[in-house]
Structures are given as structure tokens and as C-alpha cells.
Amino acid sequence: MPRERERDDLSPAVGELFAGRYEIQALVGRGGMGSVFRADDRAVGEVVALKTLDTIWGDGASDGAGEAADDRAREHKAVGRFRDEVRLARRVTHRNVARTYDLGEHAGLRFLTMEYVEGESLREWLRRRPRPAEAIDLALQLAAGLAAAHEAGVIHRDLKPRNIMVEPSGRAVITDFGIARVNEAQGQNPTGGLLGTPAYMAPEQVEGKPVDARTDVYALGLIVVEMFTGALPFTGDNPVALALARLSAPVPDLTATGLIPAPVIDALSRALCREPKGRWPSALAFASALEQAREQLGDETLSGDAEHWDPRWDSDEQPTSSLALESGSRSDGMSNSALPPGSAPEVSQQQAVDTSSPTLMGAGLGELVSGLINSGTTTDRTGLRLPTATPSSGLSPAARALAVLPFHYRGPADSDFVADALLDELTDLLSMTRGLKVSSSGATARFAGRGDRDPRSIGTELGVDVVVDGSIQMAGKRLRIAARLLDVNTGFQLWSERFDGLLEDVFELQDKLGKRIAEALRVELQIIDHRGNADAEAIERYLRARQAKSKWEVRGPDGAVALYRAALERAPGFKPAIAGLAIACMRAWFMPADDATTDIDWASVAKVAVEHAMAEAPQFAESRIAAASWSVQGGFYREAAEHLREALRIAPTCALAHEYLGRLQTEAAHPERGIPHVELALELDPGLDWCLADLARYKALGGDYEGYDQLMAQLVRRTVRHHASAQLMQMRVGAWRRDLDMVRVALANIEAAPASDGARAMRSYGPPLLDPYEPQALELHNQQMLAVTKNGRLRTLLLQLFAEQAAFHHDRERALAYLEASAELVLVDLDWLDRCPLFQDLRDDPRFAALRALVRRRCEQIWSVG
Helix, strand or coil: CCCCCCCCCCCCCCCCCCCCCEEEEEECCCCCCCCCEEEEEEECCEEEEEEEEEEEECCCCHHHHHCCCCCCCCHHHHHHHHHHHHHHHHCCCCCEEECCEEEEEEEEEEEEEEEEEEEEEEHHHCCCCHHHHHHHHHHHHHHHHHHHHCCCCCCCCCCCCHHHHEECCCCEEEECCCCEEECCCCCCCCCCCCCCHHCCCCCCHHHHCCCCCCCCCHHHHHHHHHHCCCCCCCCCCCCCHHHHHHHHHHCCCCHHHHCCHHHHHHHHHHHHHCCCCCCCCCCCHHHHHHHHHHHHHHHHHHHHHCCCCCCCHHHHCCCCHHHHHHHHCCCCCCCHHHHHHHHHHHHHHHHCCCCCCCCCCCCHEEEHHHHHHHCCCCCHHHHHCCCCCCCCCCCCCCCCCEEEEECCEEECHHHHHHHHHHHHHHHHHHHHHHHEEECCCCHHHHHHCCCCCHHHHHHHHHHHCCEEEEEEEEEEEEEEEEEEEEEEECCCCEEEEEEEEEEECHHHHHHHHHHHHHHHHHHHHHHHHHHCCCCCHHHHHHHHHHHHHHHCCCCCCCHHHHHCCCCCCCCCCCHHHHHHHHHHHHHHCCCCCCCHHHCCCCHHHHHHHHHHHHHHHHCHHHHHHHHHHHHHCCCCCCHHHHHHHHHHHHCCCCCCHHHHHHHHHHHCCCCHHHHHHHHHHHCCCCCCEEEEEEEHHHHHHHHCCCHHHHHHHHHHHHHHHHHHHHHHHHHHHHHCCCHHHHHHHHHHHHHHCCHHHHHHHCCCCCHHHHHCCCCCHHHHHHHHHHCCCCCCHHHHHHHHHHHHHHHCCCCHHHHHHHHHHHHCCCCHHHHHHHHHHCEEEEEEEHHHHHHHHHHHHHHHHHHHHC
């Protein structure tokens, strides 16, 4: 039995911000290896399951001088298993397999984060008597998930209803690969000891023989029988009898129940064959047989009510052969003593997954019997919600197959692990991107160290279209990564780029550089995937347009809008250009009016471009970002946040989506969510340097002017592109601080720069602060600016600036009037309303309270999405 360590001062508590990132919301369960909590990961704004390792594995009987050494040995073994759980599970990326996110350590306590699945266990789902169509559909999902795991070299070995979650939508999710073992020896089966749950063990597991993918096929066959009949085919009075029954008795006649259609029985008979060689060779083959059975039976037969039901379906009590023997003496698999008062109902509703109910480890049948008799009843049930950022359920017919090869490493031998870490990180990140089918790192590991890595032969061997290759060079603490994308048909290089970093924290480095490389690859692959619709000249125009858009050069004959249109004239169906044009048009609408384009109705132009992008290229993150921007202009912030969330589901490394969502969340007074997104956007794309101004503004509103100055200095050093905008920010913060010298310097800097329509508009903020206050003249000027500004978000920003000017001069009435006008438009900047020093004397006014309530309601739309 596990002996709990003294960790009362380290274990997370509900309400705690654990490891500076995870807000603990509830204890879900506690079991042999540790505790499981539902937590809000503030870095990405998602609910996750956080699993801690806070026990030492052993029999609890050691004493004397050797006890400390024994404890250390047991802990080392437990930690090793915990680390293996992460390493193995991260190889599997499939919609029907719960994702494992990260492994960390905080204050000496190791922890793991995983998806949190909203739903119920298959055990609970079975109690509702699934119809045949539901049973086959779920079986096909489970087979698909197992096939993905097997392709990655991972065998589950403990598949059972409590390790499967079913969402309300009907999606099945396999959890707990924690006792999985990898078939790392090429062509050889792992033996490694006996693991599993007796009710669902294959005969070779009971005997302690080698296991492989067919072991999981057997367990799935048992589960399918249970889905149709409500009971397992074998029976036994105790775990030992049940485990031994399948060694001596043939599989009972499945036709006797009258509940399983004949074509399904044909598929199950082979899945449950006593000898592994007689079973379906893979989960994929089993799925194919079930699919054929479904086609033979037809939808009408499968969807109709069954004429007969096993009476056990009508009782909450499951037969001894399944439920009781699967999870121990308690029918719910959870010891109440493991939960705080009042927690049991919540866990029951969440239907958390059993992650340590009696699984068996030993070298043979004798130890199996001992393990079965002495297995405890405390279980570790984890609710793993599949987050909204999960990739799409399937790949389109045009999905691109890709493999990441181990990078060539050149540097000190004791740091060569960096190459392996980067391989895993890139594989995981790219696997989360829709439209990509990525080979597991286990499948590509054999290419490490090969001098001759011809992409054409590798592509044939792995069955992929493109490969990612590269090198890692280290000199001291400096590291340079060169990555390239190669076409396996021609062997030609499609893209290459260099990335530099410092080896101070390897996990932080692999995370940052892995995301940057993955995002660069995603963008390039979009072009490659669709270049069949575009000739060389269209591609060249598209690339020029993309560059202009990144600089906010969107209007005029050489602007992004014109260049995207030129590309689309030659290739009307080129989806990357369709999505890019939508963003460019939204930016053109947002910018202040200029003399050259005053006759263009940018609102109508942007509307048409966004609608076209959502109709023709909805699978592009850029289309969703443009749609979010359009929603913001109308004040539809819930829709905007949903579009941005969808963008991050499509492309988790899309920097622009992180920037926009982070900005909205920060303005909506949720900086704990927004700031990490903004910081991540800057890491993913250092060209998004205005993120520095977002971070600086947040610090200034909080009175951290030193932090503000440091960030703005970085911005000025990095680029001149935002010169006017940066000086406007300087003037605003000068006004907040009532520092007129700061305003004068910033105003002079704008005036010394080349004139532009935008710069002239931004310059107008400063003089009213420095000159004698003339409210009527200022009001006339302000109304003139509003008259030529059609964009809702920009009009709101102008009204914010006018309110600051009035408040600076203590003109209470005008300041409130401008604030009310901005609130009636699309103002969502609750952070600014609550913290801007200029409004300190206004916040006790009922009018301020009313407009603040209106703004807060908009913020709640963003909060509701998360």
C-alpha cells in the first residue's frame, strides 16, 4: 500500500495559485499516486486537470537503518513512472485520447497537467442502456484512439470503462496511459511485468506473457460486448476466478443473449480469440470490421429500439463480473474519506476517471493472485475535460502528412538532450494544428545520427509529404537552431529560418523556440498546401502583401489590400490570400481617414472581405481573427472572443490570435488571462512589437512607471514603425502623471518625424494639455475628428482621448459626457476606467457608475468565453 508523505504544506489548496500559473478550483480525486485537481491554467485560459505525485510507493513496512534508503528508492521509482507517463502520453495526439500537456515541479512537488473532460465515465454511460447505433459509434471512436496510440508505439494495457470518458456531444476520450509501456525494442514485445484490471485482461496478461496492440483489441472487444448486453461474457465470484476463467473456458456463445447483431458478433469473435495471433492484428482492422457490420445492418436497424434488454440494464447494480471487479468494493470507485466535505456529489457529476483502481503488477500468476487479494479500494479519479482548443475531429482529404526528424546536434555531449526535447515539442505542437497529420517522434527517432537522410526515401518510408529537418549548434550558453522544410517528392527545400536563444532553462527554451518554429511552419505550409491554385506571380504578390500587412501598410497602390487583390486576380481560389485580405481590409478600416482614400467605404469593403473569408477559408486562423475584429466593431464581444478561441483551436501557435485575445482580456480587467497571451504572442512573433506597448500600458495604469519606461525603451530600440503611436502613449502617460515635460518631449518627437495622416491625428492629443484650456475650440476640433472617423473601435478610442484631455483640466461634465459617449459605442476597456488616475474624482458620480456597468456587461461577454 502507498504510504503518504508529509506534504501538507506543499499540496495545492482550493483557491491557491499553484506554481504561479494554475488556479486550483476543486479536488477531483485522490488515489495511490497522488491527488487530482481541477485547475484554471491562466497562461492559456483553459481548465485543466492537475495531477500531483505526493506518495512513496512501497509496502509501508520498512523500518530501521535501511528505511530512508528504501524510501528514496521507492520514490525514485514512482517519479520515474510519473515521468514516463508524460513522455509516453505526449506521443499520442488524437481527438479520442486525452491530451497530456506538461510535467512540472513546484516547491518539491511534482505535477502533471492534462485535459479536463466534461462528461461521464463509460461506466455511467452504460447505465443508460445505449442503443446499438450508439454502441458501434462509440466502439469506432475508441478503436480510432487506440490505433493512434499504437502508431505512436504506446500500448494502453488497462482499457476499461472507468478509463474512458464520454462527453455530452457523444465524443469518447480514452484516459490514463499511466501504466502504458512502449514497444521500444524494434520487432520485440515488451514483457516487463503484469499490469491491468482483471475484468478486462487479455489471457496473455493474466499469464504474464508478452503483450502488444492485440492486447488492447481484446479489452476493447470485452467493452463492446458490455455495451450491447450490459455484462461481460465471463463471470466469476471474485477477481481471481474472473481472471482465470478466460485461461480455461472458451468465450461464451454471444448469440445466446439475443442482444448483439450477427455481423457484430462476427467482428467480436475474432477480437476475443484466446490466442493473440487469431485476433484482429490491429485496432484499425477491428474498426474496419465494425464499420462493415454497421453497413450491413443499416441505420434503421441500428437506431431502432431493441426488442429485448438484459434485466441488468434496468438496475443500478452491475453484475459482479464487471463493475465490482473493475473498481473494487465501492461501486463508484471513490473513497469518501479522500474528499473534503461536500465534494462527493461534484465528483459524481463530473464522472472522473479511475486512474489507479486495482491494476496489477507482478512477474507471474502467483503474484497476480496476491495482488488481486491485497488491492486497495481507494481510487484516483480524474475528470479530464477535453478543452475547446482540441483539434478538429478529422483530417480533410487534402490533409498534409508531415514528419519532424531529429535535429543534428553540434555541441557539448552533456547537452545533447536539447535535440530530443525540441523534437518532442515540435511534434506535439504541429500535431495540434488542423490539417496536419504528424508522425510521432517515436516513428522518426530511428533517423537520429544518420549521415545520409534523403527526404525522398524518408518520405516513402514514413508515408509523408514533407519533412522538417535542421541542426542545433551550441557555444557556451548560446544556442542557434536552423530549421528547414523539405518536399519529399523533389527533395527541394521549401523554407528555412534560423532561431537564436540562450540555454538558461531548457524547458523554457524548447517551449519558446518550439512554438516559434511551429508557427513559422504553419504559415509556410498554408502557402504550400494551396499553391496548386496559384502561379508563381500570384505567390509573389501574396508574399509582398503579407509583408505589407505586417507593417500596417494596407492602403494605397502598394498596400496590402491592393497586393492581396492582385494575387486573387490571378488565383481567385488562393485561400491564404482570401484570409489575409480580410485582415488587411479590417486594418484599413481602422486607420484614420486620409486624403487618398476618403471616397472608399472601408466598412463595406471590410464586410465583404470578412464574409468571403468565412465562406471560402473558415479553416484559416486569419479568417477567424478578421471575423473577431469585425465583431468588435459592432460591440459583439462574445462572438469576437469565440472567433479568437476558434483561431487558437485551428492554430495554437498563431501569434496574432494570442495578441488580439490577450489585449481584449486585459482591457476587460482580466490581466491574469490576457497578459500571458500578449507575452506569448511576442515570443511567437517578435515582429508584433506593439505587444510591448500593451504590457507597458498595463504597468503604467498600475503605477509601475519604472516598468513602463523599461518596456517603452525596448519598443523604441526595436523599431521606428510605431514611432507616432509610441509618442502618443508617452503623452497619455505624461497626462496621467501630470508630467508636462514628458508630454512636451513626446510631442516634439512626433513633430520631428515625417508627417503622415496618422501622425497628425496623434499629435493633436498633446497641445490641449500644454496650452491654455479652451473647451469650446477643443470641442469643435474633436467633433471634426469624429465626423471623418467611421470605425466604431477607433471612434471609441478618440472619445477616450477626449475624456482624458477634459479630465486633465478638471472639466468634470465634459469628461463624463465623453466617457458616456464611448460607453454607448463599443468601449470594453474596464481596466482603463478603473485605474486611470485622471478619473479618480469622477468615480463617485452616479453617471460614472452607470457607464461603468454598461462597459462591465460587455466584459462579461468576454469572460463567458474564458
